[in-house]
Amino acid sequence: xxxxxxxxxxxxxxxxxxxxxxxxxxxxxxxxxxxxxxxxxxxxxxxxxxxxxxxxxxxxxxxxxxxxxxxxxxxxxxxxxxxxxxxxxxxxxxxxxxxxxxxxxxxxxxxxxxxxxxxxxxxxxxxxxxxxxxxxxxxxxxxxxxxxxxxxxxxxxxxxxxxxxxxxxxxxxxxxxxxxxxxxxxxxxxxxxxxxxxxxxxxxxxxxxxxxxxxxxxxxxxxxxxxxxxxxxxxxxxxxxxxxxxxxxxxxxxxxxxxxxxxxxxxxxxxxxxxxxxxxxxxxxxxxxxxxxxxxxxxxxxxxxxxxxxxxxxxxxxxxxxxxxxxxxxxxxxxxxxxxxxxxxxxxxxxxxxxxxxxxxxxxxxxxxxxxxxxxxxxxxxxxxxxxxxxxxxxxxxxxxxxxxxxxxxxxxxxxxxxxxxxxxxxxxx
Amino acid sequence: xxxxxxxxxxxxxxxxxxxxxxxxxxxxxxxxxxxxxxxxxxxxxxxxxxxxxxxxxxxxxxxxxxxxxxxxxxxxxxxxxxxxxxxxxxxxxxxxxxxxxxxxxxxxxxxxxxxxxxxxxxxxxxxxxxxxxxxxxxxxxxxxxxxxxxxxxxxxxxxxxxxxxxxxxxxxxxxxxxxxxxxxxxxxxxxxxxxxxxxxxxxxxxxxxxxxxxxxxxxxxxxxxxxxxxxxxxxxxxxxxxxxxxxxxxxxxxxxxxxxxxxxxxxxxxxxxxxxxxxxxxxxxxxxxxxxxxxxxxxxxxxxxxxxxxxxxxxxxxxxxxxxxxxxxxxxxxxxxxxxxxxxxxxxxxxxxxxxxxxxxxxxxxxxxxxxxxxxxxxxxxxxxxxxxxxxxxxxxxxxxxxxxxxxxxxxxxxxxxxxxxxxxxxxxx
Numbered sequence: 001x002x003x004x005x006x007x008x009x010x011x012x013x014x015x016x017x018x019x020x021x022x023x024x025x026x027x028x029x030x031x032x033x034x035x036x037x038x039x040x041x042x043x044x045x046x047x048x049x050x051x052x053x054x055x056x057x058x059x060x061x062x063x064x065x066x067x068x069x070x071x072x073x074x075x076x077x078x079x080x081x082x083x084x085x086x087x088x089x090x091x092x093x094x095x096x097x098x099x100x101x102x103x104x105x106x107x108x109x110x111x112x113x114x115x116x117x118x119x120x121x122x123x124x125x126x127x128x129x130x131x132x133x134x135x136x137x138x139x140x141x142x143x144x145x146x147x148x149x150x151x152x153x154x155x156x157x158x159x160x161x162x163x164x165x166x167x168x169x170x171x172x173x174x175x176x177x178x179x180x181x182x183x184x185x186x187x188x189x190x191x192x193x194x195x196x197x198x199x200x201x202x203x204x205x206x207x208x209x210x211x212x213x214x215x216x217x218x219x220x221x222x223x224x225x226x227x228x229x230x231x232x233x234x235x236x237x238x239x240x241x242x243x244x245x246x247x248x249x250x251x252x253x254x255x256x257x258x259x260x261x262x263x264x265x266x267x268x269x270x271x272x273x274x275x276x277x278x279x280x281x282x283x284x285x286x287x288x289x290x291x292x293x294x295x296x297x298x299x300x301x302x303x304x305x306x307x308x309x310x311x312x313x314x315x316x317x318x319x320x321x322x323x324x325x326x327x328x329x330x331x332x333x334x335x336x337x338x339x340x341x342x343x344x345x346x347x348x349x350x351x352x353x354x355x356x357x358x359x360x361x362x363x364x365x366x367x368x369x370x371x372x373x374x375x376x377x378x379x380x381x382x383x384x385x386x387x388x389x390x391x392x393x394x395x396x397x398x399x400x401x402x403x404x405x406x407x408x409x410x411x412x413x414x415x416x417x418x419x420x421x422x423x424x425x426x427x428x429x430x
Numbered sequence: 431x432x433x434x435x436x437x438x439x440x441x442x443x444x445x446x447x448x449x450x451x452x453x454x455x456x457x458x459x460x461x462x463x464x465x466x467x468x469x470x471x472x473x474x475x476x477x478x479x480x481x482x483x484x485x486x487x488x489x490x491x492x493x494x495x496x497x498x499x500x501x502x503x504x505x506x507x508x509x510x511x512x513x514x515x516x517x518x519x520x521x522x523x524x525x526x527x528x529x530x531x532x533x534x535x536x537x538x539x540x541x542x543x544x545x546x547x548x549x550x551x552x553x554x555x556x557x558x559x560x561x562x563x564x565x566x567x568x569x570x571x572x573x574x575x576x577x578x579x580x581x582x583x584x585x586x587x588x589x590x591x592x593x594x595x596x597x598x599x600x601x602x603x604x605x606x607x608x609x610x611x612x613x614x615x616x617x618x619x620x621x622x623x624x625x626x627x628x629x630x631x632x633x634x635x636x637x638x639x640x641x642x643x644x645x646x647x648x649x650x651x652x653x654x655x656x657x658x659x660x661x662x663x664x665x666x667x668x669x670x671x672x673x674x675x676x677x678x679x680x681x682x683x684x685x686x687x688x689x690x691x692x693x694x695x696x697x698x699x700x701x702x703x704x705x706x707x708x709x710x711x712x713x714x715x716x717x718x719x720x721x722x723x724x725x726x727x728x729x730x731x732x733x734x735x736x737x738x739x740x741x742x743x744x745x746x747x748x749x750x751x752x753x754x755x756x757x758x759x760x761x762x763x764x765x766x767x768x769x770x771x772x773x774x775x776x777x778x779x780x781x782x783x784x785x786x787x788x789x790x791x792x793x794x795x796x797x798x799x800x801x802x803x804x805x806x807x808x809x810x811x812x813x814x815x816x817x818x819x820x821x822x823x824x825x826x827x828x829x830x831x832x833x834x835x836x837x838x839x840x841x842x843x844x845x846x847x848x849x850x851x852x853x854x855x856x857x858x859x860x
Contacts, residue, residue: 003664020664022630022821040583040632064821093664094792096821123817126629132585135631139586146576153470155562156569157850158656161591161639164858175607176615178653179645183858185606192851195860199556200452201565202470208638209591215609223608226588234433234450234523362524383860387553391452391494391526420587421622428594428613430625430813 001070007041009083012073016088019044020068022127023061023096025105033058035087037069040132046071046085054090064096064104064127104128115414122421122430134410134418137256137263138402142207144255145228148248154203154230159192161185161209165380174213174223185211188399191384193231194360197395198387202233215425219414220352220404224423231397237333238343241357241396242319245347246270249317249400265409272317272347273309280305280320295324303351316408321345330374331367333359333396343396350408357398364388431500437471439513442503449474449515450498450523452557453491455535463488465517467499470562476501476515484520494526494534494557534558545844552851552860564848567686567693568836572637574685575658578678584633584660589622591615591639595810604643604653615641618829621814623661624790627825628817632663645855649844650782650834654853661827667763668773671787671826672749675777676700679747679830695839702747702777703739710735710750725754733781746838751775760804761797763789763826773826780838787828794818 004017021039033048035058046069048058061067071085101120102113104127111118118125125131149156162176162183174185186192189206196204206229214221232244246268253267275283277295284291284301287308291301297320309318322341325334332342344358361367364385371381378385406418416422421430434447451469463478465488476499478488491497501515531550532543534557541548548555555561579586592606592613604615616622619636626634636659644651662674676698683697705713707725714721714731717738721731727750739748752771755764762772774788791797794815801811808815836848846852851860 020823038630040585040630066821066823093824094818094822097819100820123625123628124820126626126631132629132631135585135587139584142586143576143580146573150573154569155470155565156572157565158639160654160851160853161641162654162853162858177605178858179643179855195553195851196556198553199562200468200470201556201562209588211591213609224590224592387860388524389527390530390554391496392524393450393496394523421590421625423590423592425609428592428608430817 003068005041006037006039006044009044009073009085010081013075013083014073016070016072017085018068018070019085020093021066022104023063023065023067026061026063028059033061035061035067035069037067037085038127038129042081043129044081044083044085045076045079046087048087048090052087052089054087057090057092058087061090061092062096062098064100064124065092066094066096067092100124115416119416119422119427120430126420133260133263134406135420136260137265137409138406138418140256140259141252141402141406142228143259144252145205145248147255148251149203149205149230152203152244154205155196155201157192157196157201157204157206158208159186159189159206161211165383172213174211187212189227189229190231190397190399193229193397194392194395195387197231197233198390198392200233200393202393203231205230217425219416220407222403222415222419222422222424225401225403225415225419227399228402229397229399231395233393233395235359235394235396238321238345238357238359238396241359241398242274242321242345242347243271245355245357245398245400246272246317266316268317269315272319273313273315274319274321274345275309276322277320277324278322283308293327296327297346297353299352302348302353306348306351316350318348319345320348328358330370330376331358331360333361334370345398347398347400349405352404352408354404355398355400357396359394359396362388362392362394433498435471436467436469436474439474439503439515440511443505443513444503446500446502446518447515448498448500451496452534453493453495453497453526456491456493458489463491465491465497465499467497467515468557468559472511473559474511474513474515475506475509476517478517478520482517482519484517487520487522488517491520491522492526492528494530494554495522496524496526497522530554545846549846549852549857550860556850563690563693564836564840565850566690567695567839568832568848570686570689571682571832571836572658573689574682575635575678577685578681579633579635579660582633582674584635585626585631587622587626587631587634587636588638589616589619589636591641595813602643604641617642619657619659620661620827620829623659623827624822624825625817627661627663628820628822630823632823633661635660647855649846650837652833652845652849652852652854655831655833655845655849657829658832659827659829661825663823663825665789665824665826668751668775668787668789668826671789671828672704672751672775672777673701675785675787675828675830676702676747696746698747699745702749703743703745704749704751704775705739706752707750707754708752713738723757726757727776727783729782732778732783736778736781746780748778749775750778758788760800760806761788761790763791764800775828777828777830779835782834782838784834784838785828785830787826789824789826792818792822792824 001018021037024038025036027034035046068091070089071087076084176183210227289304328342335341347355403415431448451467454468455466457464465476498521500519501517506514606613640657719734758772777785833845
């Protein structure tokens with residue numbers, strides 16, 4: 001007999017069905033046992049009467065055990081959802097120890113357990129339906145983005161994690177024992193994306209891990225996290241990149257709406273508001289917010305400028321553009337009419353930066369000049385500089401940090417909450 | 431003026447258009463210059479006459495430079511493809527050095543350059559249209575698989591690369607300096623996939639890098655490669671996994687056919703042939719092929735059994751099932767009626783193994799017993815064993831190695847040929 005998902009039981013009223021899942025709640029009323037069964041699609045109440053052949057088994061069950069139930073679907077106004085199962089047979093598939101290290105079912109509403117314990121037992125924490133929703137939404141959002149990539153002829157590439165040198169900066173890179181030598185873990189696939197452009201692939205996207213050896217203990221830093229990166233050839237400037245990014249983000253939201261209507265997600269309006277960093281600073285000053293850096297936004301300023309833009313436009317997103325060269329890497333292209341400014345932007349969402357994008361300088365002589373200005377070691381850059389010497393289309397790109405996006409979308413205050421198995425300075429398990 | 435892709439020029443006959451791309455070939459006939467321009471969609475001949483304002487620029491061009499051409503699309507029976515462009519204007523976007531380290535255009539047909547040099551200059555090697563096709567096909571295939579995952583309610587998870595212990599075996603694992611301690615790079619996301627099942631996510635898929643510190647120098651081993659992994663809860667046995675895998679592979683092939691009809695790819699018939707390892711050995715013996723191991727196939731035996739099955743059934747795929755426990759890991763579930771055999775299978779494609787799948791043992795007491803039998807250190811396994819103790823659905827899964835799949839699909843003899851930027855014992859660049 002084919003297993004039926006709990007969400008589909010309403011289509012099977014009066015039928016005998018097989019359902020499978022976790023024992024969410026048990027209520028033993030002596031002559032009757034109520035089992036709330038939970039699968040990935042929902043919960044259903046199962047009634048086990050004394051004349052059921054597996055009544056004793058039902059009495060001995062533990063919460064979070066995994067069982068199969070055969071029974072009759074009945075309309076029952078009193079039951080949550082309007083249906084219940086009259087249980088005919090129970091098969092115990094996996095027995096849970098009577099004491100759980102953390103609770104799944106937080107009966108009083110709100111989470112009772114601190115985040116450290118919950119992450120220690122992430123495989124129990126994630127059984128809460130609202131947690132599964134995070135990964136359903138993540139999956140749907142990525143599908144939407146990939147629909148955008150498909151429609152616009154992007155090619156997916158997988159870029160290596162292993163690098164020969166410690167990237168552009170040398171700092172904050174993990175070192176790996178690599179046979180008789182050392183390798184380093186990529187902080188970003190950016191140089192590889194650019195190589196894809198030099199390879200003539202024109203438009204590429206990447207989804208994969210990036211690694212940061214930062215000794216940061218904040219709620220928005222992890223040592224390993226997923227990056228969604230894109231790079232586009234033959235662009236005019238960073239405005240083309242912003243246009244692409246807002247479209248891919250919108251298709252992501254649309255797909256969540258389509259696949260998970262119950263989440264009632266709001267689809268952002270595009271185009272997103274765009275203001276220069278200079279304008280952002282002026283708005284912040286007018287609002288009485290003073291940052292520490294002349295050309296950059298502090299986390300507090302990011303929060304406040306998003307509030308201001310939300311009030312002005314209703315949009316949760318805002319692009320801050322045209323950052324000063326002093327706070328941007330050497331490879332960002334500069335404005336012809338104002339070489340102090342880069343053709344770059346950050347995308348902020350609900351108070352936090354989720355993207356940095358820029359047109360890259362693809363002219364080797366200018367790139368080299370800018371590297372020297374930034375006091376980079378040209379020897380370390382020689383391989384990077386080389387792939388502009390044999391023809392390279394003008395190009396640019398950016399990366400989206402999905403954990404920050406979903407943290408804000410779901411109203412959490414820690415990126416770990418939306419990461420399947422987070423890794424940070426202190427955490428390498430489970 | 432919007433840029434037109436070369437493949438779409440046939441729809442613009444008689445119009446003035448802008449095209450962009452690499453200078454594929456230059457032919458200077460004194461009073462006329464022919465430029466074959468190449469973009470990601472094709473090639474087109476551009477004629478530059480003496481009265482063109484950029485005639486001198488055309489004469490000075492180098493092959494592989496990146497240019498923009500404005501010109502008139504004309505039908506021309508003599509030109510390759512039946513069209514050519516009468517060039518009005520040329521903009522030089524990026525100038526290529528006159529001497530390329532490796533040729534893009536192998537005029538005589540066949541590749542002139544050895545694989546090491548080609549991989550050293552992968553960003554030039556990949557400009558050959560037949561190489562770009564590999565990554566277009568890879569992208570299309572993954573889209574098809576994801577369509578299968580979407581239709582069947584799989585959730586995507588991103589699993590960490592960083593691990594606390596050196597995995598189940600301790601061998602062949604890369605060690606990372608992780609602040610004051612050591613971390614290890616995951617050889618496989620398998621334990622994490624199983625954790626997703628214990629988390630109640632029911633069906634998950636993963637696409638990401640896996641790392642093997644093997645000192646192997648063969649044509650099918652790399653130190654880092656992409657893995658496509660899936661794990662399914664509430665299965666009956668490994669036959670459910672084989673059914674899912676053949677369907678996801680078929681949808682992958684179908685999507686290549688749809689997106690890239692010009693590749694003329696053959697869609698495999700499902701169900702794939704399935705034979706036990708015992709039957710495979712009998713067939714091989716009947717064909718006079720003798721392997722070294724009683725319960726496993728050598729690379730030569732893999733090749734030969736695929737030939738035999740291809741002859742018998744016409745199929746390039748074959749599942750070899752029910753391997754002996756001696757050559758399978760402790761966590762493979764065993765047949766109730768024959769505990770010497772595991773509920774496992776390998777999928778072979780055109781002579782090479784591309785998947786190992788199995789139902790996992792989810793009952794902690796049996797799992798522990800099997801681990802002891804295999805002389806595993808239970809202390810190292812304690813975290814793994816723990817997540818079966820609080821309820822875990824019966825489950826199983828497998829992983830596909832796309833580089834092996836595409837190597838065979840495209841008729842290459844080295845996985846590096848179908849990997850964007852391969853990494854092996856000797857190679858950490860570019």
